[in-house]
Amino acid sequence: MADITAPAYREFPIIPVLKPGSMEGKGPFVASDKINEAVGFPGHLVDDWHDKAIAKMGELLSKYRSFKVFMDACVHCGACTDKCHYFIGTQDPKNMPVARQDLMRSVYRRYFTLPGKLFPKLVGARDLTREVLDEWFNYYHQCSECRRCSVFCPYGIDTAEITMAAREILDSIGYGQKYSNEIIGKVHKIGNNLGLPGPALLDTLEGLEEDVKDAIGIDVRFPIDVKGAEVLLITPSADFFAEPHIDSLIGYAKVFHASGTSWTLSSMASEAGNFGMFIGNYEQLRKIALRIREAALELGVKRIVVGECGHAWRVAYSFWNTLSGVGDGAGEVDRFAQMLQKQLDHRYKQPTHICEFTWDLIERNALTFDKSLNDKHIITFHDSCNVARGSRMGDLPGGQFEIPRNIIKAVANNFVEMAPNTTREQTFCCGGGGGVLTDDLLELRVKGALPRMEVLKQSVDEHGVNFMATICAICKAQFTKVLPIYGFDRKMVGGVHQLVSNAIQLGQK
Amino acid sequence: MSSIEVGGKSYETDEEGYLVNLAEWDMEVANYIAQTENISMTEQHWEVVNFLREYFEEYQIAPAVRVLTKAIGKKLGAEKGTSEYLYGLFPYGPGKQACKIAGLPKPTGCI
Numbered sequence: 001m002a003d004i005t006a007p008a009y010r011e012f013p014i015i016p017v018l019k020p021g022s023m024e025g026k027g028p029f030v031a032s033d034k035i036n037e038a039v040g041f042p043g044h045l046v047d048d049w050h051d052k053a054i055a056k057m058g059e060l061l062s063k064y065r066s067f068k069v070f071m072d073a074c075v076h077c078g079a080c081t082d083k084c085h086y087f088i089g090t091q092d093p094k095n096m097p098v099a100r101q102d103l104m105r106s107v108y109r110r111y112f113t114l115p116g117k118l119f120p121k122l123v124g125a126r127d128l129t130r131e132v133l134d135e136w137f138n139y140y141h142q143c144s145e146c147r148r149c150s151v152f153c154p155y156g157i158d159t160a161e162i163t164m165a166a167r168e169i170l171d172s173i174g175y176g177q178k179y180s181n182e183i184i185g186k187v188h189k190i191g192n193n194l195g196l197p198g199p200a201l202l203d204t205l206e207g208l209e210e211d212v213k214d215a216i217g218i219d220v221r222f223p224i225d226v227k228g229a230e231v232l233l234i235t236p237s238a239d240f241f242a243e244p245h246i247d248s249l250i251g252y253a254k255v256f257h258a259s260g261t262s263w264t265l266s267s268m269a270s271e272a273g274n275f276g277m278f279i280g281n282y283e284q285l286r287k288i289a290l291r292i293r294e295a296a297l298e299l300g301v302k303r304i305v306v307g308e309c310g311h312a313w314r315v316a317y318s319f320w321n322t323l324s325g326v327g328d329g330a331g332e333v334d335r336f337a338q339m340l341q342k343q344l345d346h347r348y349k350q351p352t353h354i355c356e357f358t359w360d361l362i363e364r365n366a367l368t369f370d371k372s373l374n375d376k377h378i379i380t381f382h383d384s385c386n387v388a389r390g391s392r393m394g395d396l397p398g399g400q401f402e403i404p405r406n407i408i409k410a411v412a413n414n415f416v417e418m419a420p421n422t423t424r425e426q427t428f429c430c431g432g433g434g435g436v437l438t439d440d441l442l443e444l445r446v447k448g449a450l451p452r453m454e455v456l457k458q459s460v461d462e463h464g465v466n467f468m469a470t471i472c473a474i475c476k477a478q479f480t481k482v483l484p485i486y487g488f489d490r491k492m493v494g495g496v497h498q499l500v501s502n503a504i505q506l507g508q509k
Numbered sequence: 510m511s512s513i514e515v516g517g518k519s520y521e522t523d524e525e526g527y528l529v530n531l532a533e534w535d536m537e538v539a540n541y542i543a544q545t546e547n548i549s550m551t552e553q554h555w556e557v558v559n560f561l562r563e564y565f566e567e568y569q570i571a572p573a574v575r576v577l578t579k580a581i582g583k584k585l586g587a588e589k590g591t592s593e594y595l596y597g598l599f600p601y602g603p604g605k606q607a608c609k610i611a612g613l614p615k616p617t618g619c620i
Contacts, residue, residue, distance in 0.1 A: 029524050178524075183618060193618035200568035207576055241573040242604070242620040243592055273619060309619070437619060439525065439605070473619035481602075 004443050006486045007089060009454050015082040019091040027138035028440045029178035038185040039284065042174030049173040050128055054111050056172045060165050061112060066158070067165050071108045073155045074101060080149040080159075085428050086142050089447030094139050097149035097159045103139055104162050107132065133175065140166040141177055142444055145278065145434035146385035151425055163434070164280025171279055179438035180275050187288055192237035192271035201267055204240050212250060218506050220250075220257045222265070227299050229264035231256070233354075234272045234292055234316075235307025236473035244494040245476055248308050251497025254504050255358050258367050263305075269295035272312035273473070277319075278435035286323050289315065293324040293340055302345040305352045308495050310433065310472030314390035316351045326351050355471060356393050358500060359403045362410050368505040374412035377467040379499065380459050381405055382418070382452065382479075383427035384472035398424070404471055404496050411503040416463045418455045428452045430470075432478025442481075449482045456488070469496050515541045527608075527615050531565075534612030543610045546601065553589075554598055554610070557581060561611040571608050571616050 010016070033043030046052060061068045080097040082088065087095040094100065102124070109116030109125035116125030126132065145160035170176060186195040196204075205222040212220045223229065233256075239249040256263045269292045276285030296304060304326050306316045321327030325337025327350050332338070344350045361367045381404060393399040401424045408415050422428050431448030459465040470476060470493065479493035512521050515538050521529040526545065528534055539558060543550045550558075560580055564572045572580070574592060582590015595603035604616055 179617065186618075194616060194620065195570060195618075197569050200570050200572075203568065204573050204576055207573075207579060211575070211579070236619050238619040241616070241618070243574045245620075246573065246575055438617065477620050 004446050004485065006453070006482075007447055007450050009450075009457060013088075013451070013454060016088060016091045018093050020093055023090045023092040023095060023138075023142060023444070025138055026134070027141045027177075028436070028438060030137075031176040031178045031181040035178060035182045035185060036171075036174060036176050039181055039188065041171045041176055041181070044174045046174050049133070049175070052173045053128060053133070053169050056169045057108070057165070058112065060168065061108075064161070064165070066161055070101070070157045070162055071105055071112075074098060074105065074157055075155070077154060079152045079154060080157075083149045083152045085146070085148070085431060085451045086144070086444065086448045089431070089450040090142070090444070094135075095142055097153075100139055100143055100159055101157065101162050103132070103136055104166055133170075136166050137170060137175060137177075140170070141436060141441065143434065144385070144429045144432070144436055144448070146429035147389045148385065148426065148428065151389065160434070161280075164277070166280075167278070167435075168280035171281060176279070177435065179440070180279050180435040184275050184279070184284055184288070187271055187275070187291070191268055191291070193273050193275070194237040194241055196237055196240060196270065198267040201240060201270055205265070208246070208250065208253075212253070216506065218257075220253050220506070222249075222253050223263065224265040225267055225299070226262075226264035229262045229299060229301055231261055231263035231303045231305050232269075232296050232299055232301040233263055233265055233305050233307060234269060234312070234351075235265070235354075236272045236309040236312060237270055238473040238477060239307055240270070242473075242477060242480075244480070244491070244498055245308075245473055247498035247501060248495030249497075251495065251499075251501035251504070252307060252354055254501055254506060255354075255361065255367065255497070258504060258506055259361050264299060264301070266295035266299060268298070272306055272309040272316070274312060274315045275435060277311055277315055285315065285319065289320055289323040292320075293326065293336060296326070297336065297340055297343065300343065302343070303348050303352060304344070304350060305354055305357050307354050308471040308473065308497060310384035310386040310474060311390075313353055314386035317353075317391035320351060353393050353403075355403045355407060355496060358497070359394070359407055362407065369411045369503040370505055371411060371413050371503055373503045374499055375414070377412060377499070378414040378416065378463060378465045379408055379412055379467045379469055380416055380418050380456070380463075380465045381408060381423070381496075382430070382468050382470040382475060382493075383423055384470055384475050385427060385429045385433055387471060388425055388427045401425075404469070407496055408469055408499060411499050416459060416465060418459050422451065422455045428455075430472075430475040430478040431482065433472075433474050437474050437478055445478060446482050446485050449478070449486070453482070453486045453488075457486075460488075466492060467499075468493050469499060470494075471496050513538070513541065523615075525609075525615065528612040531612055531614075534562075539610050539612065546606055546609065548599065548606070548610070550610075553585075556585065557595065557598060557603065557607050558611045560584070561607055561613060565611070565613050571604065571613050574604060577603060
């Protein structure tokens with residue numbers, strides 16, 4: 001690990017020189033039989049993988065219209081080529097979004113189009129060989145499903161969906177990734193990605209109550225499994241475990257305390273993250289989401305609030321309604337979804353992002369801050385891809401960009417933006433999203449962070465930025481790891497509610 | 510599955526060199542793993558490793574970084590109860606590197 005170094009900053013962010021084959025390899029660790037079988041996938045590569053893979057591809061093409069359109073629509077215009085952080089950082093041409101799509105498209109043409117069946121060589125169609133399959137495994141785990149390329153595609157082709165389809169096909173033939181599948185197994189077995197059992201969670205929360213009491217002399221509670229609470233907080237398990245994540249959890253608790261909101265965590269649904277999306281598997285996505293419904297019904301809560309987690313918010317905002325009945329749109333015959341619909345209080349957004357919750361209180365002048373307590377920070381904001389390009393917040397378009405920034409400006413005096421072509425809907429991925437936040441992909445993660453590190457460096461040099469706030473557990477963990485490799489302090493990254501926590505005044509209103 | 514040989518004994522490990530069987534752990538293998546991580550074990554390192562093992566035995570998971578820093582602070586004095594102190598001992602991150610030496614499974618997730 002120690003030999004991984006950061007690539008040099010580019011003098012001008014131009015299209016890099018190509019280094020074909022620079023990221024060739026075996027890809028991340030392959031999931032073991034035990035890991036795969038625990039989530040219901042074949043343990044290892046099945047004998048008839050070729051036919052099964054093509055059949056699965058056919059199934060996905062008929063199920064997801066978008067996937068078929070994306071296979072057909074590309075005209076190779078090249079608009080996407082230099083928009084991917086992994087291409088910029090690795091210079092491997094197969095990490096150009098169009099090339100990543102073509103790994104799949106070439107196989108699609110061979111088996112699902114007439115010209116490809118008749119004249120494969122003329123139309124760039126190729127057989128699904130073992131080499132192609134291995135190439136899929138390698139390069140579809142060099143995509144963080146961040147969807148930045150799709151913003152620039154004139155046809156709106158979403159490479160993330162193609163990556164998800166590839167991973168879904170790979171899982172269906174027993175060729176899954178260790179990191180994601182192991183984590184999904186832990187959610188089913190223990191209730192969260194980390195595998196944090198109930199007693200450990202309780203111990204951690206009790207410790208936090210002590211810490212906050214020691215720090216500010218006020219009893220701020222971190223309740224868990226409280227029936228009849230108004231709010232159920234669903235937050236990534238990293239918030240209980242890792243730095244700087246835990247500081248945002250303290251921030252949420254202080255906001256609930258200051259507003260007199262009765263709230264609870266759930267030991268059954270102690271995870272916001274949903275890696276079912278990363279592997280493109282609807283059944284896993286739904287199964288993981290249903291734990292939240294079960295907890296909400298059992299605890300009788302009126303509102304569901306989601307903590308700082310990027311992809312969880314995409315799943316919650318965009319899919320929870322039909323998956324689980326949180327939000328409008330549950331199936332009429334889905335009894336428990338209907339039950340939850342009746343239980344939740346529809347005067348509020350269901351689900352609500354913690355930033356929406358806090359901003360609403362700030363707008364109503366219900367919270368008091370001493371902004372000077374954040375004066376040591378010159379703050380910038382890193383938009384997380386799934387929040388930026390896969391969801392929304394508040395009542396206005398772009399709320400997912402404005403609300404976190406508004407909160408920062410309400411709790412701190414020094415805020416500056418990074419370069420505009422790298423923020424909001426054009427934000428660069430941290431380099432660790434979409435199921436690649438694992439040590440076996442550290443080289444990819446370091447290289448993929450390059451575009452964000454370049455603009456951060458610019459903000460540091462020009463404005464003295466020393467804190468980059470973000471609202472995603474993966475971004476926080478990824479930056480904590482890669483910042484030092486780029487010569488920055490790992491503590492430069494933190495949550496928006498960490499800043500809230502620093503400045504909020506309890507017992508004032 | 511891979512394995513490592515220390516003092517004539519074989520220990521099963523995963524791809525990244527984490528012990529598969531918690532019960533097989535002993536000081537020899539801990540020293541060996543530490544070496545492969547470029548760490549020479551001192552009394553301070555053992556304090557952390559032993560605490561991790563005790564905590565794991567009770568809770569079946571490694572402690573959160575904050576729980577760890579607090580426990581070390583209580584035991585060894587407040588100035589040592591910081592993540593800087595722990596990163597000083599285990600530069601690749603106290604969570605993962607110290608767990609590996611302590612023979613505990615690697616904590617994974619969004620961390």
